Amino acid sequence: MEGARARELAIVFRHVDASKLTELEATGGADGAKTDWWRSGGGSARRPCDRCAQRLRAAPVNDDRACCGFLGLRPDTTKAVMVRALLEALAFRVFQIWNVLCGELDFPIVGALRCCGGVSRNDFVCQAIADLIGRPVERVKDESFSAALGVAFLTGLSVDLWREEELKNFVRVGRVFEPRASERTKALAAYKRWCRAVDRCLAFYS
DSSP states (O other), rough: OOTHHHHHHHHHTSSSOGGGOOOOOOOOOHHHGGGTTTTOSSSSSSSSSSSEETTSSSSTTOOOTOEEEEESOOTOOOOOHHHHHHHHHHHHHHHHHHHHHHOOOOOOOOOOOEEESGGGGGGHHHHHHHHHHHOOEEEEEEOTHHHHHHHHHHHHHHSSSOOOOHGGGGOOEEEEEEOOOOHHHHHHHHHHHHHHHHHHHTHHHO
């Protein structure tokens, strides 16, 4: 997302009144069907296990020679720990994009982050994102065509087709995940460890 892609997003958001900007959709490139079977988040992790996962070729990494893998595997690493690492990687990717976007915008993003799509059905991922960004995460109740609706909403707002108050009638929130201050320090430490693992997977293929 560094450079041109982030600037494109910034241009889109500049069409919206900064004081009323309350939503952001970040695409992590994951398939909801892959996480739906493990809604609880994979239990508690006994050992660190980082997966450098999901679209390292995409923004903001943009490395077409990157590989994916599990780092820190031990003989006693369990399936639950590996699944947890997979789910954490999804949240870390969203947080990574969030940080780049906040750095590119020239106004603050206010309010909650709203999520949709198959992966958002996983409570663990949604809660992890809320803990990382330090603000509520709202999961929409009706996820069909959410991305298309978001584009239509922003486009309509930019040309004064409707007012933001009117858009609230089209969105129903199914659940709100509140950030847990007690978990944020641990989540940020895990994110930094994941970033180090990602660095080891960059420029892997010649």
